[in-house]
Amino acid sequence: MNIVKKNPLEKVLMKNMELSLLASGDGTEVILHKLYAGARWAMAPADDWTALEHLTILSGRIKMNSSVGEVVLEPGDSVNACPVKEHMIFTAETEVEFLYVISQPQFHFYSNSVKDMMDLAILVEEKDGYTADHCDRIKELSMMLGKVMGLNADELYILNLASFLHDVGKVKVPDEILNKPGKLTGEEYEIIKMHTVWGREILTETNFPDLVKAGEIVEQHHERYDGNGYPHQLKGDEIRVEAAIITVVDAFDAMTSDRVYRKGMDYDDACAELVRHKGKMFHPNVVDAFLSIKHQLS
Numbered sequence: 001m002n003i004v005k006k007n008p009l010e011k012v013l014m015k016n017m018e019l020s021l022l023a024s025g026d027g028t029e030v031i032l033h034k035l036y037a038g039a040r041w042a043m044a045p046a047d048d049w050t051a052l053e054h055l056t057i058l059s060g061r062i063k064m065n066s067s068v069g070e071v072v073l074e075p076g077d078s079v080n081a082c083p084v085k086e087h088m089i090f091t092a093e094t095e096v097e098f099l100y101v102i103s104q105p106q107f108h109f110y111s112n113s114v115k116d117m118m119d120l121a122i123l124v125e126e127k128d129g130y131t132a133d134h135c136d137r138i139k140e141l142s143m144m145l146g147k148v149m150g151l152n153a154d155e156l157y158i159l160n161l162a163s164f165l166h167d168v169g170k171v172k173v174p175d176e177i178l179n180k181p182g183k184l185t186g187e188e189y190e191i192i193k194m195h196t197v198w199g200r201e202i203l204t205e206t207n208f209p210d211l212v213k214a215g216e217i218v219e220q221h222h223e224r225y226d227g228n229g230y231p232h233q234l235k236g237d238e239i240r241v242e243a244a245i246i247t248v249v250d251a252f253d254a255m256t257s258d259r260v261y262r263k264g265m266d267y268d269d270a271c272a273e274l275v276r277h278k279g280k281m282f283h284p285n286v287v288d289a290f291l292s293i294k295h296q297l298s
């Protein structure tokens with residue numbers, strides 16, 4: 001018998017959530033989740049996955065997005081799946097606590113794979129001269145665009161991961177090239193371009209199915225609609241729409257962010273640049289979708 005008073009067996013603190021492992025045995029885990037307002041969490045299907053997954057809301061309000069549409073869950077409400085057959089995306093409307101029970105152990109799997117990748121992505125962005133919230137901004141904007149463009153819950157979930165992790169491959173680019181103040185040589189630029197392929201490789205090596213899928217999108221985030229991008233010179237609809245979304249969002253964020261060496265552009269000028277490159281660098285439908293949500297940007 002094991003009485004857990006204040007200290008859980010293990011606790012993982014992430015930027016916008018806390019996971020506490022309360023009990024673990026015979027393959028079953030009981031995990032207390034605390035999500036801060038705005039945080040996202042998901043249940044996702046996987047090959048060879050037969051587990052029962054259950055959650056009960058203890059406090060706060062959380063919105064669930066799945067094939068049945070949007071449902072708000074409140075204390076006492078619960079969700080069961082055995083096994084999970086579709087992506088369910090949860091967004092905390094307030095600070096929320098829920099108990100999550102799963103009949104196949106995943107606490108370490110989850111915390112090691114996803115958290116490590118996310119920490120790595122933040123590290124990369126800081127190394128690259130952005131502030132730590134760059135990844136979050138890219139993710140939020142990509143999700144807004146994905147919804148406008150009619151992506152389903154499964155696709156949104158993978159877009160969520162891919163947009164956050166799009167530049168994770170830069171971890172393999174030597175610092176002296178990534179932070180070089182002057183102009184890059186041709187050879188150095190070729191190395192920078194490899195961050196797309198390295199990103200996919202890093203995510204594939206996790207063997208976490210959703211990260212593997214996200215890796216396919218990450219590899220394409222510098223392809224251009226006119227076929228002049230990299231690494232594979234894909235063009236038009238050969239490029240995944242999720243990647244085309246990240247390309248536009250990343251360009252907009254790069255143009256409007258203050259960097260050490262220059263002040264960011266204002267939103268109208270950055271949108272004019274998106275329009276100027278519409279159908280060349282950027283997928284026209286994604287630019288149109290972006291302009292339709294422009295008024296929501298603060």
Ligand SMILES: [Fe+2]
Nearest residue numbers: 166167221222
């Ligand atoms: Fe990139």
